[in-house]
Amino acid sequence: MRPKLVLFGDSITEESFGEGGWGAALAHHFSRKADVVLRGYSGYNTRWALKVVGRAMEGVCPDGVAPPAAATVFFGANDATLPDRCCGFQHVPLPEYQSNLRAICAYLRERWSSTVIILITPPPIDEDGRLRDTSGDNSSGLPERTNESAGAYAKACVAVANELGLPVIDIWSKMLQFPDWEKSFLRDGLHFTASGNSVLFEEVVKKLGDEGLSLEALPVDLPDILDMDPNDPLKSFCD
Template sequence: MAVTFADRPQFVLFGDSITQRSFDISGWGASLANRYCRKADVVLRGYSGYNTLWATFLLDRLFPVESSKPPLLVTVFFGANDAGFPDRGKEAQHVPLPEYKDNLRKIVAHLKKANVKHIVLISPPPVDEEALLVHGRALFGEEAGELPVREHQRTGLYAEAAESVARETGVLSLNLWSILQKTTDWQKFLNDGLHLSHEGNQEVFRNLVDILDDPSLKPSLQWQSFPWDYPEFDEIDYQNPAKSLQPDLKN
């Protein structure tokens, strides 16, 4: 049975630049929107350079508690900026690990209060330190430091923290730092040492879909469980289209 546009569920992608860029060609957000096209609205709320502290100030505006139609799903994808070194040019964005966990708890608590049914905490991906240095030197030349502004193992601590908060709060999680490293040449998943390449975007998409396709989730997030927005073209009564497309009106 088809639904009307107003009935479509909403998926909101909330995060930093890795989310902001997710609607690029072959991006994980664009792929998700394509998968659920005409079934759910995938809404991009990515903010390049943001950390979890700044994200907490956006919650009331982006996810109002009094909303009559809260999102069915929200992905929360922060940590890459929080994990930056404050003494290597990332002082403004860095968030200490304990505060990072507290901020994630605040975000989850607010989303639950706003009646979001499903929340996925996505951890920052691994860091290719060599590629990050090369990219920094290409951008800033001699002004680039000799050490990367982010480090692989340090980011791993933030990934573990995100997964820990997910377990603690009873929400879903996707530990990209661990998952991407299951492939020996995981560096191919990054295009500048930090952001996702084509392969990385598709790997995130595939792993996220695995979570959404879990048959135990209630309400279901499986693609096949969502009705089409309005009937398919071959189901329309062409002799009386109003009957199919405006069923609530008298014909």
């Protein structure tokens, strides 16, 4: 059986199999080595994710099948919504956010003890981009998210990862290292452009490699055509 890589998160995960998405790039990258399983839930915060994590993981690995090789947990963008702005019902206080992350990771560890769990922080927020976004109902003239709040949740996510001894991708800090990150990486102040997806894809591949799950380390699924005897190709399938 091919190993599985599970992506658990909010809309940035749900959209990741779209054109240019980081999940689609992972599926292509590991196309002969691993299956990428999408479990993304647009608008969800860690409070709701904790409620549904059991159902979300049903069917990922049936009984008798090896557990996933790795799982990404990518929440916080919705938790960091300001409570007194539009979409405030998505807000989760910072201490609860950390508690929920711990509980989600504990569930995954208990279910699949060998699975590598990788936390991903919420991304930075372009407040101007959020104000220009017309997909929601925001009549206040104020962004429902701020980069300062996102940064606080990113730091809290890193702290939980360090506490639990888990690998973490601080995408908030990573993106801020680039000039014009606001428009280059975020199409609406929150969700990723193709360039933003590419940054996260590269970070996930690096982190998987650090955990022994590189393209080179994983075996090819079924014989490679280059390894077949051109005079007797079917011999490759005898074992």
